[in-house]
Amino acid sequence: MSKKATKALELTGQYLGLIAFAIFTTFPFLWALSVALSEDPSNIWLFPRSFLPTDPGWAWFVRVFNEIQFMTYLKNSAWISLCTIIGTVLISVLAGYPLARLRFPGRGLIFVGIIATMMLPSEVAIIPNFVTLKHLGDWSTALLGFKLTGLNTYSGVYLPTVAGAFGIFLMKQAFEQIPQDLIDAARVDGAKELQILWRVMVPVSAPSIAALAIFTLVNAWNEFIWTGIVIQDKAMLPLSVGMFNDLTGPFAVSTSMVMAGIVLSVVPVLIFFALTQRYFISGLDGAVK
Amino acid sequence: MKNSSSYTAIAYLFLAPALILMGLFTFWPVGYNAYLAFNDYSIAEATATWNNFAHFKYLYGEELFHSALKNSLLFLLVVPVIQVSALLVAKLVNNKLPAMTFFRAAYYIPVITAISIAGVVWLNVYKYDGILTWFLQSLGLIDEQVNWLGEPKIAIYMVMIFTFWKGIGYYMVLYLAGLQSIPTEVEEAAILDGANAWQRFWKITVPMVKPTILLCTLLSTIAALKAFQEVVVLTRGQADTYTALYYVYAQAFTNFNFGRAAAAGLVVTFFCVLLAVLQFRFFGEKK
Numbered sequence: 140m141s142k143k144a145t146k147a148l149e150l151t152g153q154y155l156g157l158i159a160f161a162i163f164t165t166f167p168f169l170w171a172l173s174v175a176l177s178e179d180p181s182n183i184w185l186f187p188r189s190f191l192p193t194d195p196g197w198a199w200f201v202r203v204f205n206e207i208q209f210m211t212y213l214k215n216s217a218w219i220s221l222c223t224i225i226g227t228v229l230i231s232v233l234a235g236y237p238l239a240r241l242r243f244p245g246r247g248l249i250f251v252g253i254i255a256t257m258m259l260p261s262e263v264a265i266i267p268n269f270v271t272l273k274h275l276g277d278w279s280t281a282l283l284g285f286k287l288t289g290l291n292t293y294s295g296v297y298l299p300t301v302a303g304a305f306g307i308f309l310m311k312q313a314f315e316q317i318p319q320d321l322i323d324a325a326r327v328d329g330a331k332e333l334q335i336l337w338r339v340m341v342p343v344s345a346p347s348i349a350a351l352a353i354f355t356l357v358n359a360w361n362e363f364i365w366t367g368i369v370i371q372d373k374a375m376l377p378l379s380v381g382m383f384n385d386l387t388g389p390f391a392v393s394t395s396m397v398m399a400g401i402v403l404s405v406v407p408v409l410i411f412f413a414l415t416q417r418y419f420i421s422g423l424d425g426a427v428k
Numbered sequence: 429m430k431n432s433s434s435y436t437a438i439a440y441l442f443l444a445p446a447l448i449l450m451g452l453f454t455f456w457p458v459g460y461n462a463y464l465a466f467n468d469y470s471i472a473e474a475t476a477t478w479n480n481f482a483h484f485k486y487l488y489g490e491e492l493f494h495s496a497l498k499n500s501l502l503f504l505l506v507v508p509v510i511q512v513s514a515l516l517v518a519k520l521v522n523n524k525l526p527a528m529t530f531f532r533a534a535y536y537i538p539v540i541t542a543i544s545i546a547g548v549v550w551l552n553v554y555k556y557d558g559i560l561t562w563f564l565q566s567l568g569l570i571d572e573q574v575n576w577l578g579e580p581k582i583a584i585y586m587v588m589i590f591t592f593w594k595g596i597g598y599y600m601v602l603y604l605a606g607l608q609s610i611p612t613e614v615e616e617a618a619i620l621d622g623a624n625a626w627q628r629f630w631k632i633t634v635p636m637v638k639p640t641i642l643l644c645t646l647l648s649t650i651a652a653l654k655a656f657q658e659v660v661v662l663t664r665g666q667a668d669t670y671t672a673l674y675y676v677y678a679q680a681f682t683n684f685n686f687g688r689a690a691a692a693g694l695v696v697t698f699f700c701v702l703l704a705v706l707q708f709r710f711f712g713e714k715k
Contacts (some may be wrong), residue, residue: 141496149625157531163593164596166559166591167546167550167559170549170553179503186563187562232444234445234447236442237440241439243439249447252643256454256455256705260673260693260702261454262656262693263676267460267461267464268453269680271453271456271457273474302446361541361542363544364660368681394552396547397552398552405541405545409537412533412536416529418589
């Protein structure tokens, strides 16, 4: 066999492998899309016919909007994610700066303590945090007359997650790469530490902050177990919990509608992913090393 | 110029929000969980009473907890499969051929989809007349329709396939980062020497991304031991699919036995920390 033929064969094999694997990772969504678009559901369990819509139309999507509080869930997801991102970025930036740039007693111990939490299964904290949150809610009602935080509040969803080892570590790494001259120059000009952090460190570390924000968004958007435990009010649920409850509960009887709901839930994620793709596929380089 | 003691005050002021929240929601739960594990907890009265290791004695003798632990260990089977596949896939998409961005995105979509939403689709894939049954029937491998999540012998493996599908893109990206640090000259030289793709993979790629392999193995081992969200979404523990953490979750929020759940959680924590320490040792020696 000539060299050219071997090369062509290798290339074909490579693409066949890639396509086969792409089918494996996407077939559930392709099927869901086709079922959701089929106004006539008679073929949805008939394979492979069901991968092409029968009687294509938007009817099932319209029904999802009419019968499920999709927009409410979407709004709640956006709000919870926004609060989580702001909290995580603020806390990680504030904590990362002294760990990277200031000398003070206890620095090594605090850093090791924070990193060590990565070993603990955070799921085990669900029960103690549930109890803590219940108490916080009772105390805030008794002291302030209203529920500042606690069960069935949004702050109860995001407060336990915003201070995490991953974010603090990421920001510490970013701040360590900034030249000391920049900080010294600012100090000579009489800048306070908070000003140095806000005017010098934060703008220079914008790519790392963006990466942290994006990863936090994906985690917050998809969070399912803890949110489902804290939020009891149906009108306060985000997409990941609300849609799951509806699609496996009252609407489970209609596969077409379930699939339309799935497609609608996945679309915002896909749009966001298309816009920020490079952060996922290459933005991790720094975090791994 | 400021002296160092004023830096100390500022440093702790900046660290305060992180330390307070982590103290309350990360460190306190470790201690409180250990405390609950030795007590009977009443949710209505919020009181705990010492019970002389009753939870641990119970767990020691209970079949369900044993099968949950066994399933969690069984879940470790995912680790080698997902690591080898992720490395192979990363190798395939790590080149300058057309459409690679598309393939990377296609493999990453399951990672960014909420596990609950993805789970609902897979419930339908695993239905007795769903895609999986059709696929295996058309390959001639099975004759009957199978309710994949209802058969005790196979349901846990179906959950593992879902975990594999959901997670492979994540490790692929980590391996991509590792692969991109290999100079292309090395591989080109091997091609000139007549090494085939198989030899190049085992003799060049694997040794050069060893640090990433170790990191990913550590991450996926811990993830496998902690698997339970997929159980919540797919089977709710039916058909012998309890995992250790699902047992914790079900005891706490279905049975409302916080003490017993905490005791089971303590056992899982012990295994996780033990495993992490072992693997860190392994890491240390390699460096």
